[in-house]
Amino acid sequence: MTERESPERTAPIWASDPEGRVFRRLPVTTMLNGAELTLPLHVLTGRTPGPTLGIVTNQHGDEFLPTMVIRQWLAALDTTKLAGRIAVVSVANPLATAACQRLTPEPHGRTDLHEAFPGNARGNTTQMMAAVITAQLLDHLDFHCDFHAGGTGGRLQGRVDYHGKAPPALRDRCLAMARAFGQPFVHENDLTGTSAHYVTMTRGIPSCNPEVGGTFLGPDSTATYIAQSLDGLTRLAVHLGLVDAPLPSMSTLAQIHFGLAGRRELRPRNSGYLESCFERPADIGKLITRGTLLGKVIDLYSYEVLEEIVAPCDGYLFFSRYSGTVSAGTQAFALAEQAKSQRG
Ligand SMILES: [Zn+2]
The missing domain is CATH 2.40.50.100 (RNA polymerase II/Efflux pump adaptor protein, barrel-sandwich hybrid domain)
Known part of the structure; x- marks a missing residue:
């Protein structure tokens, strides 16, 4: 999808939020059990102007680690010291999350939300959720973080992917974000296609795609990955100018940078x-x-x-x-x- 093909954009629901924290539920559709399907949106607005960082978690319904990390990270942030905004969709796919499975449990069409962007308000439920996230979040960002983890398969990992096929200036900004997150690996990937990451690429918005930890890893490994993720988010926020904090030293980190060929x-x-x-x-x-x-x-x-x-x-x-x-x-x-x- 090109910039020209994107639907007309209106200001997001959070455009006039005052300083502080606002939690909303964005309507998507009605479900057969009579309940309304909504998507949760947390917006933290700082005291001073600055960039807007958008974060999406739980696109895959069995990836809880980033969601719980962001909860902890936002709770510790002081909006009086925040420049700009942080907007977070904490559970991007509530239907998959309720089933504790990767994909939406629906019978037709693409059921992987990660592959359903920019979405379609007249498509299947997965595409409807993607359309709401695009219209209310992705279309209005300065920076984007598409935060994933391993699911119930027991994955151990700590890396950040970025789109190596972006135009050079955009690619360099994505790489800088990926490095700033401070994980052991930075991966130049080809993210062309239908991910949220790629949608932001088509809008010229720098984006990174962390993949940290997994689900049901046991207390020690989980604690390690939570600490690693919290550190990464703080490094990223400082890098983007959202907060002014002493940056933890990168010198102790030996990052390995690799591409698809490797x-x-x-x-x-x-x-x-x-x-x-x-x-x-x-x-x-x-x-x-x-x-x-x-x-x-x-x-x-x-x-x-x-x-x-x-x-x-x-x-x-x-x-x-x-x-x-x-x-x-x-x-x-x-x-x-x-x-x-x-x-x-
Ligand atoms: Zn995922």
Whole structure:
């Protein structure tokens, strides 16, 4: 979709909000159980003018970590010291969230909200939700953060993606945002298509796409990823000029920057129980040498080892997962190939 094709924009509902915090529910449609489907919108308006940062979480219904992180982060923000605005859709897909599943439980059309932007008010329910988010949020931002996590699959990760195919000036601003978030990995990705991230790209709005932590990871790993995310949000807010705080030092962070050419995803060819060899947040970022055993897939029925998943190259582990059942083709491990990645 091009700028010219976008529907006419009117000022968002929050345009005249006074300083402070406002919570609203944006109407989408009526559901068969008689309730109204709404989307939650939190707006924090600062005392002084500044940019507007929009954040969207829980687009995938089983990704709760960013949602709870943002709650904690917003609670600690002092709007008298905020320049500009932060607008957050805390649960972008309430139907998927209620079902604790990635996609909208509806029978027709595209059911992945992440692939339904800019949306269509006359489309299926997933497209209707996307249309409301586009009209009330994405069309009115200076910066955008499309915040995701691993779902119930047990993903361990800490990276920020940005759209490497954006025009150079926009691309550089997206890269700066991605770096500012301070995660171990920055990934130059091709996000062309129908994501919220890509919609903001078409409007010239710099955007980044963090992917941090996962769901049901246990208390220690969850605490690590919450702390990592809170730190990232503060770094991002300082970078964008929303808050003036002493920036935590980036010098202690060794970020690895990699593109699609260096991305090596490893997916089991068989369904079964994956015994993972890399189940801790501290494993993420390790340099894995070619031939290292990453995990085994075991047949629950015959007890046989169906396959061993082995590193095909030397590379930095940028996501891994806990032991647990997997379906054939599941994203189990991923390496940033050493020869094609940069440390810095
Ligand atoms: Zn997601």
